[in-house]
Amino acid sequence: MDWKALVGANIRKLRVRKKLSQEQLAHDSEIDLTYLGGIERGKRNPSLMVLVRIADRLGVHPSKLLAD
Numbered sequence: 001m002d003w004k005a006l007v008g009a010n011i012r013k014l015r016v017r018k019k020l021s022q023e024q025l026a027h028d029s030e031i032d033l034t035y036l037g038g039i040e041r042g043k044r045n046p047s048l049m050v051l052v053r054i055a056d057r058l059g060v061h062p063s064k065l066l067a068d
Contacts, residue, residue: 004044006066007039007042007065008042009040010064010066010067011039011040011054014064014065015040015058018058020057022037028057029050029057030053031050031054035050036054039054
């Protein structure tokens with residue numbers, strides 16, 4: 001299983017559902033916009049704390065980002 005692609009797809013799906021731009025989510029999560037883009041494309045491997053900050057901003061438990 002490609003975990004980076006799965007996490008990225010889940011983040012993108014939740015971000016779009018919340019009607020947030022990548023720029024808004026990156027700013028609110030205190031990460032660089034290009035880093036978030038890389039995560040969503042499955043090219044970057046985010047740390048646990050980055051995943052927690054993204055999940056908090058999306059209003060979900062971090063485990064939702066790993067759901068299959």
